[in-house]
Amino acid sequence: MVERQKQIGRDRVSRLVSWGHWFAFINGLLAIIVGYRYLDTIGLPDTFIGWGYLVISTIGHFSFLAFMVYLVLIFPITLLLPYSKILRGYAALVATLSLCLLLYDTVIYDDYGLHLSPFVFDLAWADLNALLRGTSYIITPMAILAIELTLANFLWKRVEKIRKRNIGNKVVAVVGICFVASHLIHIWGDAAEVTEITHFDDAYPLSYPATAKSLMESYGIEGTQNRKDQTPPKTSLKYPLAKMQCMADTQPNxxxxxxxxxxxxxxxxxxxxxxxxxxxxxxxxxxxxxxxxxxxxxxxxxxxxxxxxxxxxxxxxxxxxxxxxxxxxxxxxxxxxxxxxxxxxxxxxxxxxxxxxxxxxxxxxxxxxxxxxxxxxxxxxxxxxxxxxxxxxxxxxxxxxxxxxxxxxxxxxxxxxxxxxxxxxxxxxxxxxxxxxxxxxxxxxxxxxxxxxxxxxxxxxxxxxxxxxxxxxxxxxxxxxxxxxxxxxxxxxxxxxxxxxxxxxxxxxxxxxxxxxxxxxxxxxxxxxxxxxxxxxxxxxxxxxxxxxxxxxxxxxxxxxxxxxxxxxxxxxxxxxxxxxxxxxxxxxxxxxx
Known part of the structure; x- marks a missing residue:
C-alpha cells in the first residue's frame, strides 16, 4: 500500500512536470508574439540571411527565457506542492507577471532604447505616466491572466494525450537546434561583419549572443565581407531629419x-x-x-x-x-x-x-x-x-x-x-x-x-x-x-x-x-x-x-x-x-x- 501511494505520488509529479514543460513552451510562443514589438523599434531585415537568423534566434531565445522562468520559479513548487490546482493557479500568475514585464520592457525599449535594469526602472518609474497611456495597463494584465488560466487548464486536461503522441523530444530538439544554431551563426556573422545578423544583438532582453572573432582569426578564418561592400540594411535612423537647405556666400578653406x-x-x-x-x-x-x-x-x-x-x-x-x-x-x-x-x-x-x-x-x-x-x-x-x-x-x-x-x-x-x-x-x-x-x-x-x-x-x-x-x-x-x-x-x-x-x-x-x-x-x-x-x-x-x-x-x-x-x-x-x-x-x- 505504501509503495503504491509513492508510485501515485511519483506519477502525479511526473504529470505535473510534463504539464509544466508544455506550459513553458507555449508561453515561449506567447513571448515571441509580445517580443515582436522589439522589431517594430529596430526594423525588420531585408535579406534571406537576416530573416533566417531572426527566426531561429527568436525561437531559441524566447523558448530559453520561458524555460528559465519555469525552472527557477515553477519547478521547485512542483516538488514542494504537487497539487495541480495550486500549481496551475500559481503558474498562471507567474506567467502573467513575466509577460507583463516583457511587455513593459518593449515599451521602455521603444522609448529609451534600453532594456530594464535598476537604472532604467528608476528612470521609467519617474516617467510612468508618459509611458503607460490610457487604461491598457489595467486591462492587458487581466486579459493575459485569463489567457494563462485557460491555457493552464486546457493543457492539464490534455497532457496525457500529448504525452502519448511522443512529440516532446522532437520539440526539444527543434528548440535546442535553434538556440545553438543562432549562436553559431552569430559567431560567423560577427567575424564576417554581417550587419543583417549583428543588427539584432541588443534587440531582445537578456540576449548575449556568442562571439568568437579572435578565436576564428587565430585559426585563419577571416570575414570575407566588409560593411562598405554590403547592401545597407533597412533604414532605422533618419539622419538628417529633413533635407539640408544650404547656400554659402563664400568658400573658405x-x-x-x-x-x-x-x-x-x-x-x-x-x-x-x-x-x-x-x-x-x-x-x-x-x-x-x-x-x-x-x-x-x-x-x-x-x-x-x-x-x-x-x-x-x-x-x-x-x-x-x-x-x-x-x-x-x-x-x-x-x-x-x-x-x-x-x-x-x-x-x-x-x-x-x-x-x-x-x-x-x-x-x-x-x-x-x-x-x-x-x-x-x-x-x-x-x-x-x-x-x-x-x-x-x-x-x-x-x-x-x-x-x-x-x-x-x-x-x-x-x-x-x-x-x-x-x-x-x-x-x-x-x-x-x-x-x-x-x-x-x-x-x-x-x-x-x-x-x-x-x-x-x-x-x-x-x-x-x-x-x-x-x-x-x-x-x-x-x-x-x-x-x-x-x-x-x-x-x-x-x-x-x-x-x-x-x-x-x-x-x-x-x-x-x-x-x-x-x-x-x-x-x-x-x-x-x-x-x-x-x-x-x-x-x-x-x-x-x-x-x-x-x-x-x-x-x-x-x-x-x-x-x-x-x-x-x-x-x-x-x-x-x-x-x-x-x-x-x-x-x-x-x-x-x-
Missing amino acids: ILIIAVDSLRADLIDASTMPFLASYAKDNMNFTQHLSGGNQFNSGIFSLLYGLQGSYADAVDLHFQSPVLTQELTSQGYQLALFSTQDTLAIPQGIFNDFERIDAEHTDSFAHSDLQSVANWQQWSKAATKPWFSLLNLKSPESYDTPIGFLGIKTVKAATELKPAQKVLFNQYRQSLNFVDKQLEQVISTLPSETLVVITGVNGKVFTSNSNEASVNLSPASIHVPMIIHWPNETSGKQVNYRTTHNGLVPAIMTQTLGCTNPASDYSSDQSLMQPSDKSWVYVGDHRIFAIYQESEITVIDRHGKYRIYDNDYRKRLKKKLSAPELIEVMREGRRLYVH
Whole structure:
C-alpha cells in the first residue's frame, strides 16, 4: 500500500512536470508574439540571411527565457506542492507577471532604447505616466491572466494525450537546434561583419549572443565581407531629419586639428606657449567638453555632432556625417591626415575623406611629423576649396621624437601619486612637441582660413588602459576648443559650457550657409550660443556620463550608476535626477524611425 501511494505520488509529479514543460513552451510562443514589438523599434531585415537568423534566434531565445522562468520559479513548487490546482493557479500568475514585464520592457525599449535594469526602472518609474497611456495597463494584465488560466487548464486536461503522441523530444530538439544554431551563426556573422545578423544583438532582453572573432582569426578564418561592400540594411535612423537647405556666400578653406588626449588645463605659457597665445587672439571656449574619453566617442561627436549613444547605429556604418556630405556637395576637397591603421566607429565616418596616412612604426611622434609634412604638401597642391582634418596622436602615448629638447619639469597643480608625477611631466613634453607642430602649421596659413584646434578627448595619468577607458572625469573630457574665424582677429573668451556636438552646427550655419535647425542633424545647438540643455552626454552606449550643473552621473551598460561631485572625487549618496535623464534617453532615440 505504501509503495503504491509513492508510485501515485511519483506519477502525479511526473504529470505535473510534463504539464509544466508544455506550459513553458507555449508561453515561449506567447513571448515571441509580445517580443515582436522589439522589431517594430529596430526594423525588420531585408535579406534571406537576416530573416533566417531572426527566426531561429527568436525561437531559441524566447523558448530559453520561458524555460528559465519555469525552472527557477515553477519547478521547485512542483516538488514542494504537487497539487495541480495550486500549481496551475500559481503558474498562471507567474506567467502573467513575466509577460507583463516583457511587455513593459518593449515599451521602455521603444522609448529609451534600453532594456530594464535598476537604472532604467528608476528612470521609467519617474516617467510612468508618459509611458503607460490610457487604461491598457489595467486591462492587458487581466486579459493575459485569463489567457494563462485557460491555457493552464486546457493543457492539464490534455497532457496525457500529448504525452502519448511522443512529440516532446522532437520539440526539444527543434528548440535546442535553434538556440545553438543562432549562436553559431552569430559567431560567423560577427567575424564576417554581417550587419543583417549583428543588427539584432541588443534587440531582445537578456540576449548575449556568442562571439568568437579572435578565436576564428587565430585559426585563419577571416570575414570575407566588409560593411562598405554590403547592401545597407533597412533604414532605422533618419539622419538628417529633413533635407539640408544650404547656400554659402563664400568658400573658405577649413582646417580642423584634432589632437588625441589634449587636456584643456595644460594649455599654458610654460607647456604650450604658441597655442596659449593663439587662444588669446581667437575665440577660446574655456568650458568645452569632448563627446567622450576615447578616440572613437570623441571623433564621432566632433564630426557627426551626435551624442555617443548613436555611434553603434548600423545605418552610420554606411552613412558619412552630414557635415562632410554637405562639404562634398559644395565642391570641397576633403582629406584626412592621421596615422596608419587609425580606425573609428562607425565605419562610415571617414567615407568622404581622401585618406593620407603616415606610417606608424614604434613612435606616434614620428608619425605626427609625417602627418604634418603630408598636410603641408597636400594643402599647397590643392586646386579647390578644401576641408582637412589633421589628427595628431603623440600625447596619447606620452611620445616625443628622439632627440627632442623639451621643457623643464614643474609641479602639478593637483596632488599626484609618484608614478603619475612622472607621466604628468612626460605628457607635458609631448604637448610641447605638439605645440611646435601647431605653430609650424598655423604660421603658414592665410588669415581667411577657418581653423579649429581641439582635443579628441582628455587625459588621465595612468598606464592602465582599462582604467582610462572607464574614467569619465573632467580630466578625460575637458578639452580646448579654439576657433579662428576668417577675417576676425580679436580674441574672445567664451565661458559658458559647450560640447563637441556644437561644432558641426556652428560650421554648417556660419560657413556653409545652412538654414535647417540644428536639431535636424545634431544633438546640440551651435556652440556660438549657450545651450538650452541643463545636461551634457559624454561616452558611448557601453558607459556614459551625464554632466549636470553640480554633479556627474556615470552609468554603465548594466544600469549601475554612481553620482559624483563636479571634481569627480566625492561620491554622492542621492537618487538619479529623473527629468534630465529622461531627456537624455529621449534624445538618444529622437532620430530613430518608429
